[in-house]
Amino acid sequence: MARTVPAVNRALDILELFLAEGALTASDITARLGLPRTTVHELVNTLLDRGYLVAEPSAPIRYQLGMRLFELGGLFADRLDLARQAQQAATEVAAACDESVHVAILDGAEVVYIAKVDSTHSVRMVSAVGRRLPAHCTAVGKMLLSALAPEALDACYPHDRPLRSMTPNSITTPAGLRTQLAEIRQAGVAYDDCESNEAVACVAVGVFDHTGRMVAAMSVSVPTVRWTDQRREQWTGLVRTGAAALSHRLGHHAGPAPFATTGGATAQGSLSQHSTRGS
Template sequence: MGRLVPAVTRALDILELFLDGDGTLSAPDIVRKLQLPRTTVHELVTTLATRKYLVPVPDQPGRYRLGVRPYQLGSRYAEQLDLAAEGQQVARAVAETCDETVHVAILEDTDVIYIAKVDSTHAVRMVSAVGRRLPAHCTAVGKMLLACLPEQELAARVPDDAELIAMTPHSVTDPAALREALAGIRRRGLAVEMQESNPDVGCVAAPVHDRTGQVVAALSISVPMIRWSEERRAELERLAAQGAADLSERLGHRRAA
């Protein structure tokens, strides 16, 4: 774990003071409650006010209340909670249709984090679980999400000299090969992963969009290789695309005509 930054810690301490009390504080109140130097408090409050985390209280000189920025961050957090809840419902509906394991995942740096999962009624050994993270390049959901990144951002996350770990002998570990695969995924709008995260499982995935059109997650269907065929793959791709579109619509995304 890296070193904590004192100035950031103090700024967060100030913001968290607003969780209690009447909702307004003055600089002397903060000095007294946090036992910080007046100069430090003045600089921190000025910075927070400049960034709209705090705003002056009208007709009460020297007093502050929370600004719009914490609300925006809280709204963003709520959207993520909604994504997990809506994702679980859609994943359940898709799983009931195909009786295979369905996931919804988001991208964080070069990993995927699973936020929803519904298991098949068949006994299948899976490496995934809600809350678990896996290397994005080894999974269909991860490849789908990486493929949706702008080229510059993808290059920053997966540079030419990136060391890509292998989860199975089938995992792609060469950055150039991965970028070539992602280009194909970008063209098709669907991702397929064959035994790259689990030697016994194949997977297809489709992108999930929010109301702004941004890709915020991916939905995948995983199937044991003993039930895999090109015909089954085509069917699962259709179901994954439909499920991802349904989830996108729940998030406010308007489908193209």
């Protein structure tokens, strides 16, 4: 096993204390890490000199994370490729259930599919990246809409304007949409009960980035001929796990990564042997 440098480990331990606290004094750091006072002062002074910590203007003995960390974090975030990461995460979920898996983002009142993996069943969804659908008619769309602030939702769906219908099951009233979004917000999962296609049912869960913001949603889309209550529960659990894994790749650390993986893009909707759409 390669050797590590104790002083570097201690410096990183200090920085990681700030993940839980906004500001700390040298005494706070000493107490939390159990390090000698002199060692802490030397390490803090080094981090201050390099811009990884800064002193609070109103309280010079209290320290906060510095701009250098922001620069490094920004560079890391810029290098993350959501579509590429989403494609690999979708591949893992599809391998576990052999159904079509999609990842989509919100663009106004529409969803845009950025990643997909098709099922190998003869009756399946065959999708293409870049497809757009009305958000309120899809599981991924409703999941994403549930995270919007009220004013943003009002801008997309004014209270006095009927909603476009894609099937007899589509939500067609702003009030009905808001009621369902409240339920989705509470449950953390959204369903499409043949709302964008009469032959397809879907389940979706949100995907979060390093700031905790919902940036995408992942769904499993299944022809109704294979959709049962028992399988619905299994697919719900699986898409929760897959969405959590993708969130972890994007820097969201609410818990451990459910899949050990690394992560192209695609999504539209039409069942082979049946012209269908959904998600």
